[in-house]
Amino acid sequence: MAMNTKIIPPPAVIGIMGGGQLGQMLALAARSRGYSIAVLDPGTPCATGPVADYVFTAAYDDLEAAQQLAAISDVLTYEFENIPAPVVAALEAHSYFPQGAQILHISQDRLREKQALEAAGMQTAPYRAVSSGDELRQAAAAVGLPAILKTCQGGYDGKGQHVLNTAADVETLAAGMDTPGRWILEGYVPFSxxxxxxxxxxxxxxxxxxxxxxxxxxxxxxxxxxxxxxxxxxxxxxxxxxxxxxxxxxxxxxxxxxxxxxxxxxxxxxxxxxxxxxxxxxxxxxxxxxxxxxxxxxxxxxxxxxxxxxxxxxxxxxxxxxxxxxxxxxxxxxxxxxxxxxxxxxxxxxxxxxxxxxxxxxxxxxxxxxxxxxxxxxxxxxxxxxx
Ligand SMILES: Nc1ncnc2c1ncn2[C@@H]1O[C@H](COP(=O)(O)OP(=O)(O)OP(=O)(O)O)[C@@H](O)[C@H]1O
Ligand SMILES: [Mg+2]
CATH class of the missing domain: 3.30.470.20 (ATP-grasp fold, B domain)
Incomplete structure (x- = not known):
């Protein structure tokens, strides 16, 4: 395994997808060791910009901009979970992107994520996939109340979550689930x-x-x-x-x-x-x-x-x-x-x-x-x- 390790000395360029505070702190750590930094972020300005050598301002699904980032970078990394996994997969084919798209694909979907945690032998909250009002009623019966309904994709900092305490809460949400979507219902974990x-x-x-x-x-x-x-x-x-x-x-x-x-x-x-x-x-x-x-x-x-x-x-x-x-x-x-x-x-x-x-x-x-x-x-x- 060690034989395949690519060694990258400074002043090589580290290309970061995502230019928030995580990108900034990665860039600061890398710069102080002599590396150069390129960043791609849609924001003007972005937090990583002032500590980067090259800044690409573009949407995360702009493959052409991502390829420009890749072209000047010796190694690529992402600091943001919602970078489209297919963009990372496309870059991975021609550039050195050791983090890879696969783990991003898993973490971007709460159902895949829970399944992966279980498959690796970890204990998780009881959960069920939900895509309709009827499935929500069945899921609530299976995992018990209280429970938390989460959107499978796009949630962060507790956004896209509903706490269900009573059967009436389940009914209200189930009755309102007329648009197709994917959710996960998790039993509430009484953590200390x-x-x-x-x-x-x-x-x-x-x-x-x-x-x-x-x-x-x-x-x-x-x-x-x-x-x-x-x-x-x-x-x-x-x-x-x-x-x-x-x-x-x-x-x-x-x-x-x-x-x-x-x-x-x-x-x-x-x-x-x-x-x-x-x-x-x-x-x-x-x-x-x-x-x-x-x-x-x-x-x-x-x-x-x-x-x-x-x-x-x-x-x-x-x-x-x-x-x-x-x-x-x-x-x-x-x-x-x-x-x-x-x-x-x-x-x-x-x-x-x-x-x-x-x-x-x-x-x-x-x-x-x-x-x-x-x-x-x-x-x-x-x-x-x-x-
Ligand atoms: N099954 C659960 N039982 C009890 N509390 C929970 C459960 N799931 C989530 N929570 C509470 O809600 C918080 C946010 O949930 P979670 O971390 O799953 O979502 P998130 O929106 O992705 O947050 P993050 O900002 O960490 O990405 C948790 O830190 C915890 O306090
Ligand atoms: Mg969390």
Whole structure:
């Protein structure tokens, strides 16, 4: 296997499909090692633009533009899940695109995704495919209530989801399902914690996992990630073993995140995957011996992977559009162990990810105390933002 590994030294061009904050942080990690960056994104401007050498402004389904990106790139990667898989497949035929289209094809559809998680030996929520009102009634009887109805494609940050608590909820939704579509009904998992694990796999079949982290969401958007261990015996090992097996079975190259639920009996359930660096891995920039971005670049370029070691417990807080005014007004009041990362996006819309803050400490309790203080300073703890 190792024989087939393509080694890519700087100043080779890394071409990124998707120019959001993930692309920006990948580009920053790669640039500091001497690589050049090309990016394709429909936005004007896009967050990756200012740190890229070449910028292609085009829709993701513009094959000609994607081919131009490929033509100047030595290796290609994507940082966004909704890049059309057929475009990636077309590029893969003639360019070096080790992440590949297959894992994208799976992650773009919740049904395929759940089936793949199960096939790799992971526990999932009970689920049924749904494409009509009658199927919804049958699915609700099979998985039980409460349950969550999700669109198979296109959902993110909790969008395209309905919680069904009662038989009346099922009836209301079933009666309204007159347009053809594809959904998945999942039994509600009574989790005690949400977690995620990130694995990075190399073309030489090496894989390295980052420490398991705890995630807290608000209004469907990640709010806070805590990295600092303290898991019940066996939980982290199980999560990392699932991630390694899944990555190997699907020939993943680069970063892949698995979102998980922890149950009261300390067993775990897999929710979904993201075949790219993940918001819950941003803490690694300040709290780990290697960041998820640098590790992703290493795998793309055929370099041996590093073993990620937590260097300081870190709590990450996402900065959304609504937090920006307060952040800038309170700028000098933030404690020095709160490392602010801003993506340079100019329009601070409600719910838009504008940056994040990594709060570090010598213990997880100290890091969490700093994060609590930051939340108070940024008024994330009042004005209906709690919970
Ligand atoms: N089966 C379930 N049982 C309990 N809670 C769930 C279940 N599925 C989803 N949730 C809750 O809804 C959140 C969003 O769901 P999910 O991650 O599947 O969707 P998403 O919209 O793709 O989000 P993301 O932004 O992570 O892509 C989860 O983080 C979790 O809090
Ligand atoms: Mg999710």
């Amino acid at each position: 914690k949400e977690m995620s694990v990130i694995v990075v796999r190399s073309p030489a079949d090496d894989s390295q996992c980052f420490p398991l982290v705890a995630n807290e969401h608000r209004q469907g958007i990640l709010h806070r990630t805590e990295a600092g261990g303290g898991w019940p015996a066996g939980v982290e090992e199980q999560a990392q073993q699932w991630a390694r097996r899944f990555a190997a079975e699907h020939n993943v190259v680069g970063a892949l995140a698995i979102e998980l639920f922890l149950l009261a009996d300390d067993t775990i359930v897999a929710n979904e995957i993201a075949p790219r660096p993940h918001n819950s891995g941003h803490w690694t920039i300040d709290g780990c011996s290697i960041s998820q971005f640098e590790q992703h670049i290493r795998s793309l370029c055929g370099l041996p992977l590093a073993e990620p070691v937590l260097t300081q417990p870190t709590v990450m807080i996402n900065l959304l559009g609504q937090h920006m005014e307060c952040l800038l007004a309170q700028w000098a009041k933030l404690p020095p162990q709160a490392y602010v990362h801003l993506y340079g996006k100019n329009e601070a819309r409600q719910g838009r990810k504008m940056g994040h803050i990594n709060c570090c400490g010598t213990t997880l309790a100290a890091a969490a105390a700093t994060a609590d203080a930051v939340e108070t300073i940024l008024r994330m703890r009042c004005c209906g933002e709690e919970g």
